[in-house]
Amino acid sequence: MFIERKHNLFLHRFLFLVSFSLFFSLFVFFLSESFASFELWQKIQMQGKNIGYSIVRLKGDSVEEVMNMKLKAMGQEREVKAQLVWTKNPDYSFKSFEFQIKSEGSGTAVKGEVQGNKFLVRIGEGTKSFSIPEKVFTGSSFIFIISDMIRNGYQNKLKNFSLLYFDPSVIRLDTLYIELFQKSGNVLVFKKIFAGISSLIYFDQKGNFLKEEGTMGISSITSSREEIISSPPEDVDIIFSTSVAVEGKYPDSAQRRSIKRAILFVWGVDYIPSFPPRQVVSKEGYGFVVQLKASPLFDNRNLELYTKPELLIESDSQEIKKLARELKRNVESKGTNKNNKSRRIFEKGRDNNEVVETIQYVSDWVFRSLKKTSVLSMPSAIQVLKTMKGDCNEHSILTVAILRAIGIPSRVVFGLVYDSGSFFYHAWVEAFDGKNWIEFDPTWGLFPADILRIRIGTGNVSDWVKVLEYVGKIKIKFIDWQ
Numbered sequence: 348m349f350i351e352r353k354h355n356l357f358l359h360r361f362l363f364l365v366s367f368s369l370f371f372s373l374f375v376f377f378l379s380e381s382f383a384s385f386e387l388w389q390k391i392q393m394q395g396k397n398i399g400y401s402i403v404r405l406k407g408d409s410v411e412e413v414m415n416m417k418l419k420a421m422g423q424e425r426e427v428k429a430q431l432v433w434t435k436n437p438d439y440s441f442k443s444f445e446f447q448i449k450s451e452g453s454g455t456a457v458k459g460e461v462q463g464n465k466f467l468v469r470i471g472e473g474t475k476s477f478s479i480p481e482k483v484f485t486g487s488s489f490i491f492i493i494s495d496m497i498r499n500g501y502q503n504k505l506k507n508f509s510l511l512y513f514d515p516s517v518i519r520l521d522t523l524y525i526e527l528f529q530k531s532g533n534v535l536v537f538k539k540i541f542a543g544i545s546s547l548i549y550f551d552q553k554g555n556f557l558k559e560e561g562t563m564g565i566s567s568i569t570s571s572r573e574e575i576i577s578s579p580p581e582d583v584d585i586i587f588s589t590s591v592a593v594e595g596k597y598p599d600s601a602q603r604r605s606i607k608r609a610i611l612f613v614w615g616v617d618y619i620p621s622f623p624p625r626q627v628v629s630k631e632g633y634g635f636v637v638q639l640k641a642s643p644l645f646d647n648r649n650l651e652l653y654t655k656p657e658l659l660i661e662s663d664s665q666e667i668k669k670l671a672r673e674l675k676r677n678v679e680s681k682g683t684n685k686n687n688k689s690r691r692i693f694e695k696g697r698d699n700n701e702v703v704e705t706i707q708y709v710s711d712w713v714f715r716s717l718k719k720t721s722v723l724s725m726p727s728a729i730q731v732l733k734t735m736k737g738d739c740n741e742h743s744i745l746t747v748a749i750l751r752a753i754g755i756p757s758r759v760v761f762g763l764v765y766d767s768g769s770f771f772y773h774a775w776v777e778a779f780d781g782k783n784w785i786e787f788d789p790t791w792g793l794f795p796a797d798i799l800r801i802r803i804g805t806g807n808v809s810d811w812v813k814v815l816e817y818v819g820k821i822k823i824k825f826i827d828w829q
Contacts, residue, residue, distance in 0.1 A: 497554035643783035671752035
């Protein structure tokens with residue numbers, strides 16, 4: 348088994364984040380409108396095993412949604428606590444919210460408020476503004492709407508509707524779709540679709556919420572406080588339970604790093620993206636042929652976009668810029684860019700050798716400096732710099748922030764990486780050296796990265812939700828490798 352495997356902790360925390368809307372969507376107010384407050388408990392399960400619980404408390408216009416969950420990742424047990432508090436309008440849209448997630452001494456807070464046709468989101472020192480043509484919903488709002496409509500006799504109008512919805516766990520504003528899926532006896536089943544991910548939600552004929560079934564066998568079921576307290580979390584290792592075992596013959600550990608070309612057959616999913624010439628995908632029969640090559644990507648469009656700060660990638664913060672200057676000076680002291688110390692590291696058309704050296708130096712520094720451990724909080728470059736620990740998310744986010752502070756276009760890549768007979772969900776980095784994009788892995792200390800990686804996409808945490816389209820569905824087989 349490769350030592351890198353213990354560092355492959357992307358999915359357990361990532362799945363928590365992108366599934367957070369599932370957990371919070373499971374709370375429902377189904378008491379009489381005359382009640383000014385109430386409390387509801389639910390148990391959260393994965394593949395039939397208890398992994399935590401959730402509580403919703405309603406008091407006037409304030410909704411508090413709390414979750415406590417325990418998971419294992421490569422044998423490490425982690426507890427995560429999260430809270431979403433939002434102030435609702437009469438139609439269940441929100442006026443403002445505060446979201447917090449805490450685990451292992453790390454935490455992240457997200458705040459948001461609606462001001463006219465503007466929606467402002469704040470994370471640490473960063474602020475993002477959205478123009479909104481309509482009201483915005485969050486948390487359990489759509490469940491409240493369905494429950495009210497059922498209780499008031501409007502089932503026939505519930506065939507489908509959509510809402511502008513914000514998920515604070517992945518900083519994503521998108522359209523949420525609800526459609527009546529089926530009627531089975533006294534149970535109404537609705538399909539919820541958000542960012543391409545679907546789940547089923549169940550109500551009885553009185554509008555009482557029963558349960559929700561989502562991806563990866565995750566479900567949430569209305570329960571009593573007493574039952575939840577008497578049913579402690581069970582062992583579920585999210586890394587191994589969601590990994591993809593390769594079918595048929597596959598490369599052994601000694602071959603992995605030396606492979607320059609590989610052909611895979613992938614099935615069970617609707618789409619695999621192409622990133623030519625690095626990853627070329629063609630449809631064949633009931634699946635896809637995926638060709639992986641040791642060929643760098645070339646795409647010089649929108650490079651400036653990848654040098655700018657984003658929420659969670661605070662490359663403009665004083666702490667990140669100070670560190671970037673220090674690392675840049677260290678590279679220069681070794682002979683890189685000696686005659687041009689005042690110039691930006693990245694300038695289009697320059698010799699790319701010094702840029703490559705700088706990228707590698709930053710990657711190596713992050714690899715050496717961060718303690719390898721699972722952290723179940725939302726990755727933020729500033730937070731990582733304070734704690735100096737994390738998994739592939741923390742390594743990647745901090746690396747990108749440092750490189751952008753220097754002026755080198757860079758971005759997070761997410762997908763599946765091969766190790767010892769299985770593919771695991773992972774995140775790594777690529778940076779533009781002036782000619783091509785270089786893929787490398789600061790978590791594993793690989794520069795450049797090996798090619799046995801199926802790229803799903805690039806982007807910030809709001810894009811990582813795409814991974815859920817593959818979890819529990821994708822099947823992979825090696826056809827050939829050289």
